[in-house]
Amino acid sequence: MSDDLTKEEEHELAAVKAATLIESLPWLKRFSGKTVVVKFGGNAMVNDDLKRAFAEDMVYLRYAGLHPVVVHGGGPQISAALKEQGIASEFRGGYRVTTTEAITVVRDVLAGEVNREIVDLVNEHGDGLAVGVFGDGGSLFTGEKKGVVVDGEHFDLGHVGDITHVDPSGVLAAIEAGRIPIVSSIAIDDAHPDQALNVNADAAAGALAIALGAAKLMMLTDVPGLYRNWPDRDSIIDLIAVDELRELLPSLESGMIPKMTACLDAVVGGVGGATIIDGRIPHSILLEVFTLRGAGTEVIPDPSRRTENQNTHAEVGRRVPESAADPGRHAATDHASTTPQTSTTPQTSTTPQTSTTHQTSTTQKGTEQ
Numbered sequence: 043m044s045d046d047l048t049k050e051e052e053h054e055l056a057a058v059k060a061a062t063l064i065e066s067l068p069w070l071k072r073f074s075g076k077t078v079v080v081k082f083g084g085n086a087m088v089n090d091d092l093k094r095a096f097a098e099d100m101v102y103l104r105y106a107g108l109h110p111v112v113v114h115g116g117g118p119q120i121s122a123a124l125k126e127q128g129i130a131s132e133f134r135g136g137y138r139v140t141t142t143e144a145i146t147v148v149r150d151v152l153a154g155e156v157n158r159e160i161v162d163l164v165n166e167h168g169d170g171l172a173v174g175v176f177g178d179g180g181s182l183f184t185g186e187k188k189g190v191v192v193d194g195e196h197f198d199l200g201h202v203g204d205i206t207h208v209d210p211s212g213v214l215a216a217i218e219a220g221r222i223p224i225v226s227s228i229a230i231d232d233a234h235p236d237q238a239l240n241v242n243a244d245a246a247a248g249a250l251a252i253a254l255g256a257a258k259l260m261m262l263t264d265v266p267g268l269y270r271n272w273p274d275r276d277s278i279i280d281l282i283a284v285d286e287l288r289e290l291l292p293s294l295e296s297g298m299i300p301k302m303t304a305c306l307d308a309v310v311g312g313v314g315g316a317t318i319i320d321g322r323i324p325h326s327i328l329l330e331v332f333t334l335r336g337a338g339t340e341v342i343p344d345p346s347r348r349t350e351n352q353n354t355h356a357e358v359g360r361r362v363p364e365s366a367a368d369p370g371r372h373a374a375t376d377h378a379s380t381t382p383q384t385s386t387t388p389q390t391s392t393t394p395q396t397s398t399t400h401q402t403s404t405t406q407k408g409t410e411q
């Protein structure tokens with residue numbers, strides 16, 4: 043403890059630390075032995091201190107008895123590589139238009155550079171626990187091409203796809219071996235199995251969380267959470283049930299569209315809860331998992347549709363508004379099971395998403411990140 047502190051201050055500080063530790067007890071009990079999927083976005087990867095804090099968090103979760111699975115993005119890193127090679131890159135409705143020339147770069151950056159970097163980082167703190175898994179290896183992700191409708195106009199996105207099939211056996215084997223899988227968001231194109239598809243990393247994290255029957259999905263990003271009226275900073279949402287999110291979805295912009303769609307699909311698909319977290323705050327994952335208040339915006343199931351896996355929030359009384367925490371209705375289990383879904387189709391979306399045409403967006407992500 044600091045020499046500058048009085049004895050009384052030292053005792054107070056110790057009491058705060060003890061209170062923080064003991065606050066984590068219900069969450070340790072709740073999540074120990076459970077799988078949590080963490081989406082690590084490219085925007086959260088630009089700072090070395092944050093990357094190190096993220097790696098420490100993954101190792102901490104593992105040693106606390108949870109099974110973290112990382113799905114990473116790499117949007118800014120892909121943009122930089124494409125620019126360096128003089129390949130044009132633009133976004134439509136939150137998705138990168140990916141030409142035949144670009145898909146090779148996308149795969150090289152995600153599976154080569156970014157995946158290896160995260161594996162190395164986690165291994166620095168975690169005694170070799172991390173293992174890299176490529177989405178298009180061992181048929182983890184299979185997908186089909188998708189297009190997007192923006193302002194009523196249909197756009198071809200090239201080698202971009204939705205995941206239609208997840209085979210999580212490789213990831214499950216890694217989890218069972220006590221490892222931390224680090225997964226890149228590339229899929230095999232079902233129509234052309236020798237070709238890769240560029241899959242939005244949020245969508246990949248959501249699909250994997252469903253297939254693993256995860257207790258939680260956490261998405262690290264560069265804002266404190268979801269804003270009802272973006273960019274009005276007073277409109278941050280702490281907790282949102284899927285019905286309300288479904289209504290809000292058409293008003294969202296750019297990168298928030300795939301992110302919130304993935305959260306919605308994950309929770310509808312049986313994942314315990316999905317949270318958007320500010321990745322710019324060091325150790326925000328630990329705050330989300332182990333504190334009563336949590337962090338960011340949490341998406342929860344509608345009360346009448348909760349599964350056993352999804353009772354956690356209401357039971358512990360965390361952030362749940364009265365309307366969403368109707369204890370009389372918790373037992374209802376009218377949809378997805380809590381057991382790992384293996385090779386079934388994970389996209390149980392009730393959002394305005396189809397396999398070929400995605401959510402209409404009123405605005406577009408810029409041509410370069």
Ligand SMILES: Nc1ncnc2c1ncn2[C@@H]1O[C@H](COP(=O)(O)OP(=O)(O)O)[C@@H](O)[C@H]1O
Nearest residue numbers: 083084085263264265267268269272295297298
């Ligand atoms: N309603 C909203 N609430 C919060 N952020 C929003 C909203 N609508 C659009 N955004 C934008 O979405 C961005 C996050 O998406 P994205 O850039 O794809 O993140 P990441 O790279 O972390 O996946 C934010 O930085 C913000 O600019």
Ligand SMILES: CC(=O)N[C@@H](CCC(=O)OP(=O)(O)O)C(=O)O
Nearest residue numbers: 083084115116117137138242243
């Ligand atoms: C289709 C599509 O847009 N794919 C994304 C994949 C990477 C990603 O999602 O990275 P972030 O999570 O860092 O944004 C892209 O090419 O940028």
